[in-house]
Amino acid sequence: MSILSRKYPFPISSHWLRDCIMYCIIVFLILYLLQPFGFSMYQGNKLLVSLLFGFVTFCSCLVFGLAERPLHKNITPWRIWHESLSILCLILFIGICNFLVFSVVFSFPITLDLLLLFLYWTLIIGVFVTICSVSLSYYRYLRNQLEALLDKTTDQxxxxxxxxxxxxxxxxxxxxxxxxxxxxxxxxxxxxxxxxxxxxxxxxxxxxxxxxxxxxxxxxxxxxxxxxxxxxxxxxxxxxxxxxxxxxxxxxxxxxxxxxxxxxxxxxxxxxx
CATH class of the missing domain: 2.40.50.1020 (LytTr DNA-binding domain)
Structure with missing residues:
Protein backbone atom coordinates (compact mmCIF):
# COMPACT_ATOMS: atom_id res chain seq x y z
CA MET A 1 0.00 0.00 0.00
CA SER A 2 1.37 3.42 -0.96
CA ILE A 3 2.32 5.62 1.96
CA LEU A 4 0.12 8.39 0.55
CA SER A 5 -2.98 6.20 0.84
CA ARG A 6 -2.35 5.32 4.49
CA LYS A 7 -4.59 6.78 7.13
CA TYR A 8 -3.20 10.00 8.59
CA PRO A 9 -3.01 9.17 12.29
CA PHE A 10 -3.46 12.64 13.76
CA PRO A 11 -6.93 14.15 14.22
CA ILE A 12 -7.56 17.78 13.33
CA SER A 13 -5.43 19.84 15.66
CA SER A 14 -7.18 21.32 18.68
CA HIS A 15 -4.37 23.90 18.76
CA TRP A 16 -4.86 25.23 15.25
CA LEU A 17 -5.25 28.81 16.53
CA ARG A 18 -1.88 28.46 18.24
CA ASP A 19 -0.45 27.16 14.95
CA CYS A 20 -1.77 30.26 13.15
CA ILE A 21 0.01 32.48 15.68
CA MET A 22 3.19 30.45 15.22
CA TYR A 23 3.09 30.87 11.42
CA CYS A 24 2.47 34.59 11.91
CA ILE A 25 5.54 34.92 14.15
CA ILE A 26 7.72 32.91 11.74
CA VAL A 27 6.83 35.14 8.77
CA PHE A 28 7.38 38.28 10.85
CA LEU A 29 10.80 37.13 12.08
CA ILE A 30 11.94 36.04 8.61
CA LEU A 31 11.02 39.40 7.11
CA TYR A 32 12.26 41.60 9.94
CA LEU A 33 15.50 39.76 10.74
CA LEU A 34 16.56 38.23 7.41
CA GLN A 35 14.92 40.82 5.12
CA PRO A 36 14.73 38.61 1.98
CA PHE A 37 13.30 39.36 -1.50
CA GLY A 38 14.84 42.86 -1.58
CA PHE A 39 13.04 43.86 1.61
CA SER A 40 16.32 45.28 2.93
CA MET A 41 16.07 48.03 0.28
CA TYR A 42 12.71 49.22 1.57
CA GLN A 43 13.08 52.74 2.99
CA GLY A 44 9.92 52.78 5.06
CA ASN A 45 9.13 51.35 8.49
CA LYS A 46 10.34 47.74 8.21
CA LEU A 47 8.95 46.77 11.60
CA LEU A 48 5.45 47.94 10.70
CA VAL A 49 5.48 46.23 7.31
CA SER A 50 6.82 42.99 8.82
CA LEU A 51 4.01 43.06 11.37
CA LEU A 52 1.54 43.63 8.53
CA PHE A 53 2.71 40.53 6.64
CA GLY A 54 2.64 38.54 9.87
CA PHE A 55 -0.94 39.66 10.48
CA VAL A 56 -1.94 38.76 6.91
CA THR A 57 -0.40 35.32 7.43
CA PHE A 58 -2.39 34.87 10.65
CA CYS A 59 -5.66 35.90 8.98
CA SER A 60 -4.97 33.66 5.96
CA CYS A 61 -4.26 30.69 8.19
CA LEU A 62 -7.36 31.42 10.26
CA VAL A 63 -9.64 31.60 7.23
CA PHE A 64 -8.16 28.46 5.68
CA GLY A 65 -8.47 26.57 8.97
CA LEU A 66 -12.15 27.47 9.34
CA ALA A 67 -12.84 26.43 5.74
CA GLU A 68 -10.92 23.16 6.10
CA ARG A 69 -12.46 21.90 9.35
CA PRO A 70 -15.68 20.56 7.73
CA LEU A 71 -13.57 18.50 5.30
CA HIS A 72 -12.13 16.47 8.17
CA LYS A 73 -15.65 15.50 9.22
CA ASN A 74 -16.87 14.67 5.70
CA ILE A 75 -13.78 12.82 4.44
CA THR A 76 -13.27 9.58 6.34
CA PRO A 77 -10.66 8.31 6.70
CA TRP A 78 -8.39 11.32 6.37
CA ARG A 79 -5.33 9.98 4.55
CA ILE A 80 -1.75 11.17 4.20
CA TRP A 81 -2.37 12.52 0.71
CA HIS A 82 -5.31 14.55 2.06
CA GLU A 83 -3.06 16.08 4.71
CA SER A 84 -0.27 16.73 2.20
CA LEU A 85 -2.63 18.47 -0.21
CA SER A 86 -4.13 20.47 2.66
CA ILE A 87 -0.72 21.77 3.80
CA LEU A 88 0.28 22.61 0.24
CA CYS A 89 -2.96 24.53 -0.35
CA LEU A 90 -2.47 26.40 2.93
CA ILE A 91 1.01 27.48 1.85
CA LEU A 92 -0.28 28.62 -1.54
CA PHE A 93 -3.18 30.51 0.06
CA ILE A 94 -0.89 32.30 2.52
CA GLY A 95 1.51 33.07 -0.32
CA ILE A 96 -1.20 34.53 -2.59
CA CYS A 97 -2.58 36.72 0.20
CA ASN A 98 0.89 38.03 1.02
CA PHE A 99 1.57 38.56 -2.69
CA LEU A 100 -1.48 40.81 -2.97
CA VAL A 101 -0.40 42.81 0.07
CA PHE A 102 3.16 42.96 -1.27
CA SER A 103 1.87 44.42 -4.55
CA VAL A 104 -0.06 47.12 -2.70
CA VAL A 105 2.72 48.04 -0.26
CA PHE A 106 5.46 48.21 -2.90
CA SER A 107 3.21 49.46 -5.72
CA PHE A 108 3.90 46.50 -8.00
CA PRO A 109 1.36 45.90 -10.78
CA ILE A 110 -0.47 42.59 -10.43
CA THR A 111 0.19 40.81 -13.72
CA LEU A 112 -0.44 37.22 -14.72
CA ASP A 113 3.26 36.61 -15.46
CA LEU A 114 4.34 37.91 -12.07
CA LEU A 115 1.64 35.89 -10.30
CA LEU A 116 2.59 32.67 -12.11
CA LEU A 117 6.27 33.23 -11.31
CA PHE A 118 5.39 33.78 -7.68
CA LEU A 119 3.20 30.65 -7.58
CA TYR A 120 5.97 28.64 -9.22
CA TRP A 121 8.47 29.41 -6.47
CA THR A 122 5.85 29.11 -3.76
CA LEU A 123 4.93 25.66 -5.07
CA ILE A 124 8.57 24.51 -5.06
CA ILE A 125 9.08 25.66 -1.47
CA GLY A 126 5.64 24.36 -0.50
CA VAL A 127 6.33 20.83 -1.76
CA PHE A 128 9.54 20.68 0.28
CA VAL A 129 7.83 21.99 3.42
CA THR A 130 4.90 19.60 2.95
CA ILE A 131 7.11 16.53 2.56
CA CYS A 132 9.14 17.45 5.65
CA SER A 133 6.08 18.28 7.76
CA VAL A 134 4.05 15.17 6.93
CA SER A 135 7.04 12.81 7.06
CA LEU A 136 8.21 14.04 10.46
CA SER A 137 4.69 13.88 11.89
CA TYR A 138 4.02 10.40 10.54
CA TYR A 139 7.32 8.88 11.64
CA ARG A 140 6.97 10.48 15.05
CA TYR A 141 3.60 8.75 15.26
CA LEU A 142 5.15 5.39 14.27
CA ARG A 143 7.81 5.77 16.96
CA ASN A 144 5.23 6.63 19.64
CA GLN A 145 2.97 3.83 18.45
CA LEU A 146 5.83 1.35 18.71
CA GLU A 147 6.68 2.48 22.24
CA ALA A 148 3.05 2.14 23.37
CA LEU A 149 2.73 -1.26 21.70
CA LEU A 150 5.92 -2.57 23.30
CA ASP A 151 4.95 -1.39 26.77
CA LYS A 152 1.58 -3.11 26.47
CA THR A 153 3.00 -6.36 25.08
CA THR A 154 5.77 -6.50 27.68
CA ASP A 155 3.25 -6.23 30.52
CA GLN A 156 1.06 -8.93 29.01
Missing amino acids: QTDITITIHDTNVRGNDLLIPINNLLYIEAQKNNVSVCYINNDKIATAEIHTTLAAVLDDLQTYQNIFQCHRSFVVNLNNITSAQGNSNGYQLKLGTCPTTVPVSRTYVPKLKSFIA
Whole structure:
Protein backbone atom coordinates (compact mmCIF):
# COMPACT_ATOMS: atom_id res chain seq x y z
CA MET A 1 0.00 0.00 0.00
CA SER A 2 1.37 3.42 -0.96
CA ILE A 3 2.32 5.62 1.96
CA LEU A 4 0.12 8.39 0.55
CA SER A 5 -2.98 6.20 0.84
CA ARG A 6 -2.35 5.32 4.49
CA LYS A 7 -4.59 6.78 7.13
CA TYR A 8 -3.20 10.00 8.59
CA PRO A 9 -3.01 9.17 12.29
CA PHE A 10 -3.46 12.64 13.76
CA PRO A 11 -6.93 14.15 14.22
CA ILE A 12 -7.56 17.78 13.33
CA SER A 13 -5.43 19.84 15.66
CA SER A 14 -7.18 21.32 18.68
CA HIS A 15 -4.37 23.90 18.76
CA TRP A 16 -4.86 25.23 15.25
CA LEU A 17 -5.25 28.81 16.53
CA ARG A 18 -1.88 28.46 18.24
CA ASP A 19 -0.45 27.16 14.95
CA CYS A 20 -1.77 30.26 13.15
CA ILE A 21 0.01 32.48 15.68
CA MET A 22 3.19 30.45 15.22
CA TYR A 23 3.09 30.87 11.42
CA CYS A 24 2.47 34.59 11.91
CA ILE A 25 5.54 34.92 14.15
CA ILE A 26 7.72 32.91 11.74
CA VAL A 27 6.83 35.14 8.77
CA PHE A 28 7.38 38.28 10.85
CA LEU A 29 10.80 37.13 12.08
CA ILE A 30 11.94 36.04 8.61
CA LEU A 31 11.02 39.40 7.11
CA TYR A 32 12.26 41.60 9.94
CA LEU A 33 15.50 39.76 10.74
CA LEU A 34 16.56 38.23 7.41
CA GLN A 35 14.92 40.82 5.12
CA PRO A 36 14.73 38.61 1.98
CA PHE A 37 13.30 39.36 -1.50
CA GLY A 38 14.84 42.86 -1.58
CA PHE A 39 13.04 43.86 1.61
CA SER A 40 16.32 45.28 2.93
CA MET A 41 16.07 48.03 0.28
CA TYR A 42 12.71 49.22 1.57
CA GLN A 43 13.08 52.74 2.99
CA GLY A 44 9.92 52.78 5.06
CA ASN A 45 9.13 51.35 8.49
CA LYS A 46 10.34 47.74 8.21
CA LEU A 47 8.95 46.77 11.60
CA LEU A 48 5.45 47.94 10.70
CA VAL A 49 5.48 46.23 7.31
CA SER A 50 6.82 42.99 8.82
CA LEU A 51 4.01 43.06 11.37
CA LEU A 52 1.54 43.63 8.53
CA PHE A 53 2.71 40.53 6.64
CA GLY A 54 2.64 38.54 9.87
CA PHE A 55 -0.94 39.66 10.48
CA VAL A 56 -1.94 38.76 6.91
CA THR A 57 -0.40 35.32 7.43
CA PHE A 58 -2.39 34.87 10.65
CA CYS A 59 -5.66 35.90 8.98
CA SER A 60 -4.97 33.66 5.96
CA CYS A 61 -4.26 30.69 8.19
CA LEU A 62 -7.36 31.42 10.26
CA VAL A 63 -9.64 31.60 7.23
CA PHE A 64 -8.16 28.46 5.68
CA GLY A 65 -8.47 26.57 8.97
CA LEU A 66 -12.15 27.47 9.34
CA ALA A 67 -12.84 26.43 5.74
CA GLU A 68 -10.92 23.16 6.10
CA ARG A 69 -12.46 21.90 9.35
CA PRO A 70 -15.68 20.56 7.73
CA LEU A 71 -13.57 18.50 5.30
CA HIS A 72 -12.13 16.47 8.17
CA LYS A 73 -15.65 15.50 9.22
CA ASN A 74 -16.87 14.67 5.70
CA ILE A 75 -13.78 12.82 4.44
CA THR A 76 -13.27 9.58 6.34
CA PRO A 77 -10.66 8.31 6.70
CA TRP A 78 -8.39 11.32 6.37
CA ARG A 79 -5.33 9.98 4.55
CA ILE A 80 -1.75 11.17 4.20
CA TRP A 81 -2.37 12.52 0.71
CA HIS A 82 -5.31 14.55 2.06
CA GLU A 83 -3.06 16.08 4.71
CA SER A 84 -0.27 16.73 2.20
CA LEU A 85 -2.63 18.47 -0.21
CA SER A 86 -4.13 20.47 2.66
CA ILE A 87 -0.72 21.77 3.80
CA LEU A 88 0.28 22.61 0.24
CA CYS A 89 -2.96 24.53 -0.35
CA LEU A 90 -2.47 26.40 2.93
CA ILE A 91 1.01 27.48 1.85
CA LEU A 92 -0.28 28.62 -1.54
CA PHE A 93 -3.18 30.51 0.06
CA ILE A 94 -0.89 32.30 2.52
CA GLY A 95 1.51 33.07 -0.32
CA ILE A 96 -1.20 34.53 -2.59
CA CYS A 97 -2.58 36.72 0.20
CA ASN A 98 0.89 38.03 1.02
CA PHE A 99 1.57 38.56 -2.69
CA LEU A 100 -1.48 40.81 -2.97
CA VAL A 101 -0.40 42.81 0.07
CA PHE A 102 3.16 42.96 -1.27
CA SER A 103 1.87 44.42 -4.55
CA VAL A 104 -0.06 47.12 -2.70
CA VAL A 105 2.72 48.04 -0.26
CA PHE A 106 5.46 48.21 -2.90
CA SER A 107 3.21 49.46 -5.72
CA PHE A 108 3.90 46.50 -8.00
CA PRO A 109 1.36 45.90 -10.78
CA ILE A 110 -0.47 42.59 -10.43
CA THR A 111 0.19 40.81 -13.72
CA LEU A 112 -0.44 37.22 -14.72
CA ASP A 113 3.26 36.61 -15.46
CA LEU A 114 4.34 37.91 -12.07
CA LEU A 115 1.64 35.89 -10.30
CA LEU A 116 2.59 32.67 -12.11
CA LEU A 117 6.27 33.23 -11.31
CA PHE A 118 5.39 33.78 -7.68
CA LEU A 119 3.20 30.65 -7.58
CA TYR A 120 5.97 28.64 -9.22
CA TRP A 121 8.47 29.41 -6.47
CA THR A 122 5.85 29.11 -3.76
CA LEU A 123 4.93 25.66 -5.07
CA ILE A 124 8.57 24.51 -5.06
CA ILE A 125 9.08 25.66 -1.47
CA GLY A 126 5.64 24.36 -0.50
CA VAL A 127 6.33 20.83 -1.76
CA PHE A 128 9.54 20.68 0.28
CA VAL A 129 7.83 21.99 3.42
CA THR A 130 4.90 19.60 2.95
CA ILE A 131 7.11 16.53 2.56
CA CYS A 132 9.14 17.45 5.65
CA SER A 133 6.08 18.28 7.76
CA VAL A 134 4.05 15.17 6.93
CA SER A 135 7.04 12.81 7.06
CA LEU A 136 8.21 14.04 10.46
CA SER A 137 4.69 13.88 11.89
CA TYR A 138 4.02 10.40 10.54
CA TYR A 139 7.32 8.88 11.64
CA ARG A 140 6.97 10.48 15.05
CA TYR A 141 3.60 8.75 15.26
CA LEU A 142 5.15 5.39 14.27
CA ARG A 143 7.81 5.77 16.96
CA ASN A 144 5.23 6.63 19.64
CA GLN A 145 2.97 3.83 18.45
CA LEU A 146 5.83 1.35 18.71
CA GLU A 147 6.68 2.48 22.24
CA ALA A 148 3.05 2.14 23.37
CA LEU A 149 2.73 -1.26 21.70
CA LEU A 150 5.92 -2.57 23.30
CA ASP A 151 4.95 -1.39 26.77
CA LYS A 152 1.58 -3.11 26.47
CA THR A 153 3.00 -6.36 25.08
CA THR A 154 5.77 -6.50 27.68
CA ASP A 155 3.25 -6.23 30.52
CA GLN A 156 1.06 -8.93 29.01
CA GLN A 157 3.96 -11.39 28.63
CA THR A 158 5.60 -10.96 32.04
CA ASP A 159 4.97 -14.57 33.13
CA ILE A 160 5.51 -16.29 29.76
CA THR A 161 8.49 -18.60 29.25
CA ILE A 162 9.49 -19.80 25.79
CA THR A 163 11.45 -22.90 24.79
CA ILE A 164 13.95 -23.02 21.93
CA HIS A 165 14.40 -26.70 21.10
CA ASP A 166 17.76 -28.22 20.25
CA THR A 167 17.15 -30.76 17.48
CA ASN A 168 20.51 -32.48 18.00
CA VAL A 169 21.11 -32.87 21.73
CA ARG A 170 18.25 -33.96 23.97
CA GLY A 171 17.98 -31.88 27.11
CA ASN A 172 19.87 -28.96 25.60
CA ASP A 173 16.72 -26.90 25.08
CA LEU A 174 16.87 -23.26 26.14
CA LEU A 175 14.08 -21.99 28.41
CA ILE A 176 13.93 -18.22 28.95
CA PRO A 177 11.27 -15.62 29.82
CA ILE A 178 10.07 -14.15 26.55
CA ASN A 179 10.78 -10.62 27.74
CA ASN A 180 14.44 -11.59 28.24
CA LEU A 181 14.91 -12.60 24.60
CA LEU A 182 16.74 -9.99 22.54
CA TYR A 183 17.37 -11.57 19.14
CA ILE A 184 18.16 -14.84 17.39
CA GLU A 185 20.71 -15.09 14.59
CA ALA A 186 21.04 -17.93 12.10
CA GLN A 187 24.57 -19.33 11.90
CA LYS A 188 24.99 -22.23 9.46
CA ASN A 189 23.33 -25.25 11.14
CA ASN A 190 22.79 -23.48 14.47
CA VAL A 191 21.11 -20.39 15.82
CA SER A 192 22.74 -17.99 18.26
CA VAL A 193 20.26 -16.81 20.90
CA CYS A 194 21.03 -13.52 22.61
CA TYR A 195 19.11 -12.92 25.82
CA ILE A 196 19.28 -11.37 29.28
CA ASN A 197 20.39 -13.63 32.12
CA ASN A 198 20.71 -12.17 35.63
CA ASP A 199 20.73 -8.65 34.19
CA LYS A 200 23.65 -9.49 31.88
CA ILE A 201 23.81 -10.13 28.15
CA ALA A 202 24.20 -13.87 27.41
CA THR A 203 24.32 -15.96 24.24
CA ALA A 204 23.66 -19.62 23.60
CA GLU A 205 24.09 -21.72 20.47
CA ILE A 206 21.28 -24.15 19.74
CA HIS A 207 21.29 -26.74 16.96
CA THR A 208 18.15 -25.80 15.06
CA THR A 209 17.04 -23.58 12.20
CA LEU A 210 15.58 -20.11 12.19
CA ALA A 211 12.49 -21.46 10.43
CA ALA A 212 11.93 -24.00 13.22
CA VAL A 213 12.25 -21.29 15.87
CA LEU A 214 9.75 -19.07 14.06
CA ASP A 215 7.35 -21.99 13.78
CA ASP A 216 7.57 -22.65 17.53
CA LEU A 217 7.08 -18.95 18.40
CA GLN A 218 4.54 -18.02 15.75
CA THR A 219 1.84 -17.23 18.33
CA TYR A 220 3.89 -14.28 19.65
CA GLN A 221 3.52 -11.27 17.35
CA ASN A 222 6.42 -9.43 18.95
CA ILE A 223 8.84 -12.14 17.78
CA PHE A 224 9.52 -10.66 14.39
CA GLN A 225 11.74 -11.78 11.52
CA CYS A 226 13.48 -8.61 10.40
CA HIS A 227 16.15 -10.17 8.18
CA ARG A 228 16.72 -13.53 6.54
CA SER A 229 19.26 -14.25 9.30
CA PHE A 230 17.69 -12.43 12.25
CA VAL A 231 14.63 -12.67 14.46
CA VAL A 232 14.14 -9.88 16.97
CA ASN A 233 11.99 -9.42 20.04
CA LEU A 234 10.23 -6.11 19.38
CA ASN A 235 9.62 -5.68 23.12
CA ASN A 236 13.28 -4.87 23.70
CA ILE A 237 13.90 -2.32 20.95
CA THR A 238 15.24 0.90 22.45
CA SER A 239 15.99 2.77 19.20
CA ALA A 240 15.74 2.38 15.44
CA GLN A 241 17.72 4.29 12.83
CA GLY A 242 17.40 4.17 9.08
CA ASN A 243 14.89 4.68 6.29
CA SER A 244 12.77 2.71 3.81
CA ASN A 245 15.92 0.94 2.58
CA GLY A 246 16.59 -0.61 5.97
CA TYR A 247 16.91 -0.03 9.69
CA GLN A 248 19.40 -0.75 12.45
CA LEU A 249 17.76 -1.77 15.74
CA LYS A 250 19.34 -1.18 19.13
CA LEU A 251 18.27 -3.57 21.89
CA GLY A 252 18.91 -2.21 25.37
CA THR A 253 22.56 -2.56 26.42
CA CYS A 254 23.28 -5.21 23.80
CA PRO A 255 26.36 -4.13 21.77
CA THR A 256 25.06 -5.76 18.59
CA THR A 257 22.75 -3.80 16.30
CA VAL A 258 20.17 -5.92 14.51
CA PRO A 259 19.52 -5.11 10.84
CA VAL A 260 16.07 -4.81 9.29
CA SER A 261 16.43 -5.52 5.59
CA ARG A 262 14.47 -3.58 3.00
CA THR A 263 12.17 -6.54 2.36
CA TYR A 264 10.86 -6.52 5.93
CA VAL A 265 10.50 -2.74 6.42
CA PRO A 266 6.90 -2.54 5.08
CA LYS A 267 5.85 -5.45 7.29
CA LEU A 268 7.38 -3.79 10.33
CA LYS A 269 5.63 -0.49 9.57
CA SER A 270 2.26 -2.19 8.99
CA PHE A 271 2.69 -4.08 12.26
CA ILE A 272 3.31 -0.85 14.15
CA ALA A 273 0.63 1.22 12.37
